[in-house]
Amino acid sequence: MYKTIIIEDEQRLREALSIMLEMTAPDEIQVVAYAESVEEAVKLIDRLKPDLVFMDIMLKDGTGFDVLKQIAFNSFHLIFTTAYEQHAVNAFKYSAIDYLLKPIDPEELKMAIDRISLLQERVLEKQQLNELQINLSKTPDRIILPTQEAMYVVKLEQIIRCETSGSYTTFFLSDGRKIMVSKPLKNYEDLLEPPAFFRIHQSHLINVNCIVSYSREGMVQMNDKSFVPISRAKKEAFFKLMKDEI
Template sequence: MIKALIVEDELYIRKGLLSMIDSLDKEVSVLGECESVKDAVAVTKACKPDLVFLDINLKDGNAFDFLEQVRDIHFKIIFITAYEQYALQAIKNGAIDYILKPVDIDELEDAIDRAVKSESRIQEEQVQIVKNQLVHKQKNKLVLRLQEGYQVIEYDKLTYCKSDKGYTTFYLDNGKKYMASKPLKEYEGQLDFNSFMRTHQSYIINMNFIDKYDKDGYVFLKSGEKIPVASRRKEEFISRLMEE
């Protein structure tokens, strides 16, 4: 039997989760509910749960305040979140699962099944990835470390990024560009997922600067740049484009 803890500041969501978990008849026993960081830390240290259903925003802080105070993380986490894709994309890439609010019982069942079957535990670096997503989203800017110092780039001014031989060049809408000595993957997790998409191994584009997409698989930005869309990313790209 898996021991679970629900950490969520909304009473109706906690009760809804309890009801759904009971109805699913899984090998999950909910040992408690918490609405604050303080209570969650105390219960976690005392009861040592195997699985935590964790909301992002809590009564007296957020999920990352809780994780930092627990420190030694030996439990699996399923985020219960209202945050959109910029956080979820990072979560998907790690050993962390998520359920979007309002909670769907089928998604809850799938998440629990994956948690039960998985042998992996959450890693601190995966928590940091999600935390970085939230921090950078709130700041609406990216800070590059360059040879001559630090360059601040606002998301709404960045048209696209291009990677070449371990370096990444950032192109702005005013014609300026800056080169940083890190590969593209180092910055992908810091960019707002709602606005940016990696269309190709070497490119991330700002969806707000798209002029058109042609049948040959190329994006044309408003500034005239022609950027490829990899075939395996085509379906996702078109779906994102239609949502704009």
């Protein structure tokens, strides 16, 4: 049972989320408090030490980031709730931070709760929050790659290619590093999209700017000296992209 605090400055949204939690996860969630301001949220988190916090980004006297900067206790799971549009949604994805879009969908809420059970670490890294704030203010040019060892901040231009194997994806970077994350490639396909990136094969996504050569037979050479196959289904779209880029 997760001891939960809802931080939201609109009463009807607080009540709606609470009802949805009772309906979707009655045996997993216990809502113990509500807050509608930064000051109130900080006091409640430090006093009650919750397991899970749902937090709106925009509060009546500040932001969710103000709350996170002031709390002493931070060993909890965090899910942001936001009404932001697609640009900001991508910022959350690039920063590897969980979020729910308003109005909250009960199925997405249940999936978010299910994801929590798979996470061992409860402390949200400051690095992630810093990246989120940066990405919310501009078009994201960096991505957070979470591994068991660390959170890696990677510039998009450093990514040469990505290769997936089952539920894991390995990022091959221009400095020679290989970073493996425990997520399939489809989780990153919406973030690494054309024209800069292209899903060239079921198992491969490449940075178009790192292509050295490609053949009509269906093979691409990257600038890390690797060779990546072009799937039959992707050939036409790939050659069109190359023609448009040139």
